[in-house]
Amino acid sequence: MKAVSIRQVAQKAGVSVATVSNFLNRPEVLAPTTRDRVREAVDVLGYRPNQAARQLSNGHGTGVGLVLFDVRNPFLTGVARGAEDHLHTVGRTVVLCNTDVDAGKEKRYLEMLLQQQAQGVLITPSELSRGWVDRVRALGLRMVLFHNSTDYPDVCSVAVDDVAGGEMAATHLLARGHERITCVTGPAHMRQSVDRLAGCHRAAALAGRPEDSVDVVEVGAFTLDQGRRAGERILASPKPSTAVFCANDLLALGVMQSVTRAGRRIPDDIAVVGFDDIESAATAGVPLTSVHVDSHALGSAAAGLLVEEVEDPGHRHRRLLFAPHLVERASS
Amino acid sequence: MKAVSIRQVAQKAGVSVATVSNFLNRPEVLAPTTRDRVREAVDVLGYRPNQAARQLSNGHGTGVGLVLFDVRNPFLTGVARGAEDHLHTVGRTVVLCNTDVDAGKEKRYLEMLLQQQAQGVLITPSELSRGWVDRVRALGLRMVLFHNSTDYPDVCSVAVDDVAGGEMAATHLLARGHERITCVTGPAHMRQSVDRLAGCHRAAALAGRPEDSVDVVEVGAFTLDQGRRAGERILASPKPSTAVFCANDLLALGVMQSVTRAGRRIPDDIAVVGFDDIESAATAGVPLTSVHVDSHALGSAAAGLLVEEVEDPGHRHRRLLFAPHLVERASS
């Protein structure tokens, strides 16, 4: 039951271990006949190279850390799948880590990955800063960030173009003839809130609408419940707008619940557009028009960037911005 | 920039490498003063044990394969998180693998995990059979299945008690005074369809209702679209029942869409209950009552079982059945 080692293969094939190693790593240097002989031995014995030994010898493993806030976040789930797909095809292995946005957990995971001599990490940084980046660098870990930051030219990152997304959503609503639109955003300190709203404003400007044609409702969190409240606030306003763009699908779904409950019809009385296009968007009572983000592509791209950094010495750090697209459904 | 090795620590602390190794693995055998001296050296040098070397030496790694159909399946996402949480606390590492129910991919992942000398796998088997189990066993991989099978007493497994869940849902509806209930199930060859429906029948029997008090509508897949169709079928029937239990939330959401679109009110005209309690259930236009399955606990339990099998030589294989519970919302 003991695993077959390279030595047994060598013996069986009547060559040295070095030759077997060459067969594994640089088959082209072997004479064709030798190559066949070794292949035969490998097959017959069912030889499986020991990853740990390899790693010990060449100083690094094949693992890549996927360090996320929480895989259960549907967006991150997609990212995880995309990253895994890509890495699998290039012979890498994905180590899943959930930080819960806890810097301590994050740190422990990074230490662990370091011990494993991982090739790098794809990470949603819990607290991004110059210091953080430098510290991780100092550990000797390569990384690709899931974060929209122009501020770190020395790090690869991938992100969604939130401004473009917001603009799409608003443009869509304006094109449908809505005079005024209400934009429900999350906490002002979050990049997403700001950018998606900015896109909304840009759309209004581009359409030649006055600055005040978009009302802003800011809520404290990107949750269903906050969405419901926002919906109530909108309905309660003296002259509610006929279109609302929410910076996130959960908010939009919440708004829709309030609106429906109040007996108003969607989209006839009020049109709603969300952002993220989570599964719930399509399955909602009135299917929700939403800005779709291809999380799979994002994860895959991040993986690609990391692999490039690992393999290409002349690698230039880059930031990839993904343009989302609008998925029109019944809510608008 | 080269990593610190155990030798350097030993030298710094003025002890042998064996002592440092003992410090790492069996600190209790060291004299307290020695222990402190080594700890000091470790800290100062920032020593990080090389996982690969360890693994090479003791013959197995710390990785555990998490081999799933697709992490994007919301249920499996929860499982993944649960497993990761548990394994992390016991110092194991999770290697994510998505098979897409493809036996070939599955096989390749298992080979890979074998090369990594993984401690075992938590797996949703693409095709479960005696042969499959034996083959994996032969590879020398320990495993825990996410599968409801009484047929393999020599394998650990975890699963949801679908019968109990179906019963809960139906009992709930009957208790609300509905005379007849329609049960929308998926393909008859799927265990879930059968068991959940069985639970439904059991509830009816227990409530003293006649056999024919539950109508069965079977559809070809667990999808939103099939749910819509089922909804239409139900509405078209001469005397539609006032309550419907769907073997899955997507079906339920589809049914709700059809019902709403036809101008009927939920739950007043028709009550609906789903199964799985996916996120969309809570965010639906009319929040959906659903049978909740604690996927996190399931994943965590599976991980626990595997760890037990690895650590305890006298381990007895077990099957864990998780009872779901009903989450009552507005749809019923």
Add this chain to the structure above:
DNA sequence: AACCTGGATTGAAACGCTACAACTCATCCC
């Protein structure tokens, strides 16, 4: 016939750690 050339093969030293047998040296007991 002596000498080159270069493709093919190989021996053996790392890589960093664990485990075990062997050793040291106070302490205790008769």
Add this chain to the structure above:
DNA sequence: GGGATGAGTTGTAGCGTTTCAATCCAGGTT
């Protein structure tokens, strides 16, 4: 005082690869 005890420590042989300098040898040149 001699010996036994046992807690604490250590030397070193693997673990399975990779890599590189060294070797081998068939064929071509002069």
